[in-house]
Amino acid sequence: MSEVQSKQDFLSAIAARRSIYGISKERIVSEERIEEVIAYAVKHTPSSFNSQTARVVVLFGEQQDKLWNIVTETLRAIVPADQFEATQSRMNTLSAGYGTVLFFEDQDVIKGLQEQFSSYKDNFPIWSNQSNGMLQLVIWTALEQEGLGASLQHYNPLIDAEVTKEWNLPASWQLVAQMPFGKPVADPSVKEFQPVDARIKVFK
Numbered sequence: 489m490s491e492v493q494s495k496q497d498f499l500s501a502i503a504a505r506r507s508i509y510g511i512s513k514e515r516i517v518s519e520e521r522i523e524e525v526i527a528y529a530v531k532h533t534p535s536s537f538n539s540q541t542a543r544v545v546v547l548f549g550e551q552q553d554k555l556w557n558i559v560t561e562t563l564r565a566i567v568p569a570d571q572f573e574a575t576q577s578r579m580n581t582l583s584a585g586y587g588t589v590l591f592f593e594d595q596d597v598i599k600g601l602q603e604q605f606s607s608y609k610d611n612f613p614i615w616s617n618q619s620n621g622m623l624q625l626v627i628w629t630a631l632e633q634e635g636l637g638a639s640l641q642h643y644n645p646l647i648d649a650e651v652t653k654e655w656n657l658p659a660s661w662q663l664v665a666q667m668p669f670g671k672p673v674a675d676p677s678v679k680e681f682q683p684v685d686a687r688i689k690v691f692k
């Protein structure tokens with residue numbers, strides 16, 4: 489893979505990453521570049537025992553439309569009809585960009601680790617989730633660095649079976665999160681911060 493150039497320093501990029509809900513389909517970054525950045529993140533994000541349990545599916549254009557149709561129809565079956573307008577409006581917002589990243593963890597690898605290292609059995613699913621969260625942050629921040637806006641969504645496990653079927657994915661890939669992205673067209677909401685001093689203790 490070619491060198492992935494960083495446009496901002498690391499800490500600035502961490503602070504600049506926000507939940508961006510106002511996104512459009514205007515293609516300001518090529519699909520190839522997005523694929524390259526995501527592949528780089530998947531390759532370099534750490535995992536317990538270097539188990540590399542994360543799996544990612546990137547959906548562009550009509551493929552992501554299929555995803556948001558699955559979410560919409562799944563919700564239509566369970567949300568009371570008089571409340572569905574708000575749900576539909578949220579679906580329209582989340583599907584307004586040009587892609588969605590799906591994050592998974594391969595449960596077969598996790599089961600194998602549990603058998604191999606039984607004394608850590610209970611930890612592997614926790615570490616798997618932690619590692620996937622790290623990957624989510626890396627990809628979220630990397631998309632921000634490319635000038636894109638993204639948010640983090642969780643319609644799993646409601647949509648798991650349909651997603652596995654639609655894209656013919658291995659049954660062992662468990663869906664963890666969905667990240668719709670696109671050209672940012674609205675500012676993020678004002679973010680409140682608790683005093684950081686109260687959240688950190690330093691001893692020296």
Ligand SMILES: Cc1cc2nc3c(=O)[nH]c(=O)nc-3n(C[C@H](O)[C@H](O)[C@H](O)COP(=O)(O)O)c2cc1C
Nearest residue numbers: 505506507508621639640641642643665676677679
């Ligand atoms: C583990 C995790 C789960 C989240 N789940 C959702 C979600 O399901 N839907 C959503 O809109 N935002 C979700 N968020 C986004 C948070 O609400 C958001 O990151 C937080 O309010 C801080 O705002 P910021 O992302 O703009 O910095 C999630 C964030 C994290 C870290």
